[in-house]
Amino acid sequence: MEQKITHHLTDEILMGYAAGTLPEAFNLMVATHVSLCDECRARVESYDAVGGAVLEEAPDHDMALAPGSFAATMALIAGGAPEEICTQHPQDAVLPQPLQDYAGGGIDSIKWRAVGMGVKQAILPTSKDASARLLYIPAGAAMPDHGHHGIEMTMVLQGAFQDDDDYFARGDVEVADSDLHHTPVADIHEDCICLAVTDAPLRFQGLLPKIAQRFARI
Amino acid sequence: MQESDGKRMQWVSHMVRIRDDRDQAAFAALFAHFAPRVKGFLMKSGADASLAEECAQEVMATCWHKAHMFDPARASVATWIFTIARNRKIDVLRKQRRPEPEDLAWGPEEEPDQADVMAMQQESEQLGQAIAELPEAQRELIQKAYFGDLSHSEIAAQTGLPLGTIKSRIRLALERLRHAMK
Numbered sequence: 282m283e284q285k286i287t288h289h290l291t292d293e294i295l296m297g298y299a300a301g302t303l304p305e306a307f308n309l310m311v312a313t314h315v316s317l318c319d320e321c322r323a324r325v326e327s328y329d330a331v332g333g334a335v336l337e338e339a340p341d342h343d344m345a346l347a348p349g350s351f352a353a354t355m356a357l358i359a360g361g362a363p364e365e366i367c368t369q370h371p372q373d374a375v376l377p378q379p380l381q382d383y384a385g386g387g388i389d390s391i392k393w394r395a396v397g398m399g400v401k402q403a404i405l406p407t408s409k410d411a412s413a414r415l416l417y418i419p420a421g422a423a424m425p426d427h428g429h430h431g432i433e434m435t436m437v438l439q440g441a442f443q444d445d446d447d448y449f450a451r452g453d454v455e456v457a458d459s460d461l462h463h464t465p466v467a468d469i470h471e472d473c474i475c476l477a478v479t480d481a482p483l484r485f486q487g488l489l490p491k492i493a494q495r496f497a498r499i
Numbered sequence: 500m501q502e503s504d505g506k507r508m509q510w511v512s513h514m515v516r517i518r519d520d521r522d523q524a525a526f527a528a529l530f531a532h533f534a535p536r537v538k539g540f541l542m543k544s545g546a547d548a549s550l551a552e553e554c555a556q557e558v559m560a561t562c563w564h565k566a567h568m569f570d571p572a573r574a575s576v577a578t579w580i581f582t583i584a585r586n587r588k589i590d591v592l593r594k595q596r597r598p599e600p601e602d603l604a605w606g607p608e609e610e611p612d613q614a615d616v617m618a619m620q621q622e623s624e625q626l627g628q629a630i631a632e633l634p635e636a637q638r639e640l641i642q643k644a645y646f647g648d649l650s651h652s653e654i655a656a657q658t659g660l661p662l663g664t665i666k667s668r669i670r671l672a673l674e675r676l677r678h679a680m681k
Contacts, residue, residue, distance in 0.1 A: 300645045302584040305595045314596035319677070322600060323670040326573060327662040330669075332585060334627040336536050344539035347552045351549030354556045362564035379598040384680075408595050452529045467552055 288453035295321060299328030304411035306478040308381060309409070310434050310454070313476055316377035317452040363432040375439045376476055384415065385405070388439075388474070394418055400424065411480040418442070418475070424453060431481030432459045433436045435465070440473035500637040507620040510576035518566035526563060533577070533640060534559050537584045543646040544588050554591055558584045568604065572611030575623035588647075609679050622665045629661045 290311060297303040298311040315322045347353075370378055373387035383405040384391055393401035401417040406422075411431075416422060420440065434456050442449040442465040449455055457463060467473035513529050516522035537558050541551035561583050569579050590599045595608070605611065630638060643649045 296644065297650075299585075300647065301589050301597070302644070302650065303649050308595075312600045315600040319670065319673045322603075323666050323673060324662075325600075326578075326669045327666040329574065329582050330578045330626055330665055331630065331660060331662070332581040332645050333575050333644055334630045335583070336533075336540055336581040337577045337627060338631060339536060339543065339642065344535045344542065344551075346534055346538060346555070347549075350534065350552065350556060351527065352557050354530065354534070357556055357560040358563050378601045381600065408508075408593075410501065411569065412635040442548055474619055488627070 284321070285450075286452040287418060288447070288449055288455060289318065289321050290314055290454055291325075291456055292324070294434075294456070295325050296328045296331075297327055299332055303432060304480055305407040306405075306411035306413035307434070308435060309405070309413050310383050310478045312379035313377050314436055314452065314454055316379060319367060344350065380415075380438075380476065383413070391415060391450075398422065411478060413478045416473075416475045416477050418465075418473040420467055420472050421469040423464055424468045431458075431479060433477065433479040435475050435477045438474045438476060440471035441468035441480070442475070443468065504671060506576050507577075507624055508527055509533065511571045511620060512614060514562075514566055514569050514571070514576055517563060518569070529562065529576070530559050533562075535581050537580065539645070540581075540584055541592075542641075545592055545647065546588075550591065554584075554587050558587050561587075568675075570611060570672070572615040572619050572675070575620055578623065603673065603676050603680070605676065605679065610672065611672065611675070615675070619668055619672065622668045626661070626665050 294303070294307065294311060298308060307389040311321075315325055336381065370381040370386065373381060376384060380400070381387060384403070388410050391403045393403055396402050399419040403415045405413040405415065407413050414434075415438075416424075418440075434454055435449075437449050437451050437453040439451065441448060443449075444455060444465045445464050447455070455463075455465070510529065510532075513525040516525040517529070534555050538551045538555040541554050542548065546554065558580065562580060565583075569576070574582075589595055597617075612670050630641065633641070640649070
């Protein structure tokens with residue numbers, strides 16, 4: 282486990298993950314961050330406990346079961362456990378397990394696409410209500426200045442970036458809402474790889490990035 | 500110890516009997532208590548009665564098959580069953596995959612400490628009581644959030660849940676687990 286993660290996920294996101302109401306791309310962000318952060322894992326599991334209390338005390342706790350429900354369940358059990366498509370990937374220095382599931386393997390198997398100014402990205406397959414992608418930012422390079430309509434979360438997987446006064450290293454997440462215009466700059470010592478998720482298309486400032494946006498789906 | 504604390508410990512021992520002895524009587528008791536709740540939860544979340552029935556049976560069968568995955572130092576049985584029901588809901592109602600964090604589990608030779616298990620079950624009981632004592636309107640809001648009637652931004656204002664102590668308890672369990680995994 283990594284130490285010294287200083288930028289965590291928000292309570293509303295963690296509660297949404299526990300409740301099961303987030304878009305898939307946001308769930309991927311939470312699962313990835315929690316894989317590296319026991320503090321947020323404990324917070325998520327506290328919200329799971331709220332779900333347990335809701336289940337225990339729900340107004341419909343005496344919902345009538347269909348006749349023969351128990352026998353049908355025992356028959357299901359006798360049929361054996363359903364086969365799980367659960368691939369255990371080899372440990373990867375950059376991608377935690379849940380990300381490897383979506384990327385189809387470790388960091389070396391990523392098919393990057395250039396989006397300009399040395400920045401590369403790989404879009405991950407999630408449901409359409411939000412998007413997830415891996416970003417590759419050369420050491421010392423800046424992401425194009427952008428604001429956005431919805432929530433954007435960016436988590437460092439390798440290297441680090443600086444955004445105004447804040448420094449983000451592996452495991453740290455920057456949560457930005459529509460008010461924040463920001464320009465993350467990758468740390469000079471190493472190329473930076475991030476997971477970025479957003480529930481709205483990004484708005485880039487300036488002409489060139491806008492054209493890139495049309496072609497690159499960022 | 501209060502009677503209801505004993506109830507939660509009793510569900511834990513039922514899970515142990517299901518895990519170790521494939522005990523059908525223990526499973527029948529668990530089923531009688533939780534299957535109607537799971538069905539009610541799924542109907543509140545938007546499933547019709549027949550789909551909720553089918554999913555509730557699948558959720559309870561999963562409890563049997565995955566009994567070895569339940570960690571009573573980290574969750575109550577109700578919480579664990581809630582997570583299985585929630586995942587089924589995402590799979591069936593929202594037709595999405597649910598990315599899960601990397602697994603943390605006790606090895607085959609290790610078990611959580613009994614005192615930690617007792618403490619966790621009591622903490623769960625106290626959380627349940629604290630939620631029951633919230634003002635009606637706030638309690639309904641929490642239920643709505645878990646039934647999926649509120650988006651995550653709508654629950655942004657959702658504060659006042661007394662989660663500090665249960666979080667510390669889970670944090671402790673995770674540290675012991677990390678230590679045991681080394």
